[in-house]
Amino acid sequence: MKKKFLPLQFWSTCCGNFFEHFDTGLFGFLSPFLAPLFFPTHDPLTALILTYAMIPLCMLARPFGSLFFGYIGDVYGRRDALFLTLFCMGALSLCIAISPTYQSIGVLAPLLFCFWRFGQNFFAAGEVMGGAIFLLETIETDKKDLMSSLYSASTVGGILLASFGVYGISFLNMTENGWRILYVFGAITALFGCLLRINIPKETPIKTPSFSIKKIISMIWEQKKNLFLLSIIAGFFYANFSVSMVLINGFIPLVTSFTKSQMSQLNTFLLVLDFATLPLFGYLAMKISREKLMMGAALCILVSAIPLFSLLKYATLPGVIFIRITFVILGVAFAAPFHAYAQNVVPKSHRYLIISLSYALGSQLLGGPAAMISLWTFKQTHLISSVAWYWIILAFAALLSLISIQIKQTQLKKAS
Secondary structure (H helix, E strand, O other): OOOOOOOOHHHHHHHHHHHHHHHHHHHHHHHHHHHHOOOOOOOHHHHHHHHHHHHHHHHHHHHHHHOOOOOHHOOOOHHHHHHHHHHHHHHHHHHHOOOOOOOHHHHHHHEEEEHHHHHHHHOOOHHHHHHHHHHHHHOOOOHHHHHHHHHHHHHHHHHOOOOOHHHHHHHHHOHHHHHHHHHHHHHHHHHHHHHHHHHHOOOOOOOOOOOOOHHHHHHHHHHHHHHHHHHEEEEEEEHHHHHHHHHHHHHHHHHHHOHHHHHHHHHHHHHHHHHHHHHHHHHHHHHHHHHHHHHHHHHHHHHHHHHHHHHHOOHHHHHHHHHHHHHHHHHHHHOHHHHHHHHHHHOOOHHHHHHHHHHHHHHHHHOOOOHHHHHHHHHHHOOOOHHHHHHHHHHHHHHHHHHHHHHHHHHHHHHH
């Protein structure tokens, strides 16, 4: 029997998703300011590349976290898994807030910072997709796309507040220590989310005494094609944020006269736009189908990324704004129905495990390294257009994956 939707369930899952992306966005936006604090012996470009390298390195924890929480969520219930993820992420946010810099303990500083973020990624692997599953399983089919976009809006809300916070400490010239206050705020948000989740009725555990590692492997093997294709789609989904919000924020000051503070201010405005348009694209997905919307967004990025990046070197402020708005809108169009789309691909019995694992693998192997790979490509070629090469490869792969899944689902409908 379908579980009844509870408003508390919506707010608690959105709060957890808000915090996870506040933390992710915070590190991305702080990277240009953290680079000289943790890698002061390197030139600015190398220091920024090393800081961005922490993103994929720390995401090595996500596949393990997705397996762990996929098991807990599918076997013992969604609520217990999600309470544990959020509580531990909040505790690690406090650890980051008191983390020493290079000036205090030398090379151990970036290693310790990386260790805390590694732990956060382990727990985050069960939060984002798990929260979406916990929420959308209670929603009527015809409203899933809209609710998916609202859940994604909490993603942008977290990133938006992170951007605003980074701009605030930059404007007040507090970047050297102000970043610690932002991480403390994140921990308080996580605590609030935990208090909300305590009040959600506990699910009845699913009795599966035969559950084993062998069974986990069997479940993964059974869904191997969906896992592979969803990993590519999730990687592109994550890369859209990484490129349009993180990479370009640090890249533009390297190739133009615009400052880091100006980019932080612009980023906040773009995130407001992102937040406002997500429900619109969720509604649009209901009207034209989520598959068509996601395919259209991937195709537009595929054909426009190189020309738009090439124009950055010559762009005035209005030009930069136009280019970034274009990237943001295309990313939003792909992101709005993403959670509803993923759940429609995987059967409920395997949903938490397969979707969490595919997102972990995609974000770690494909999406997370996007900023680092793109900057490295630019360093090797000195061509501004080269920054877009990796992104368009992902766009092409995601488009093929969406088409492949659609063909399979069409064949299954005809067979039934």
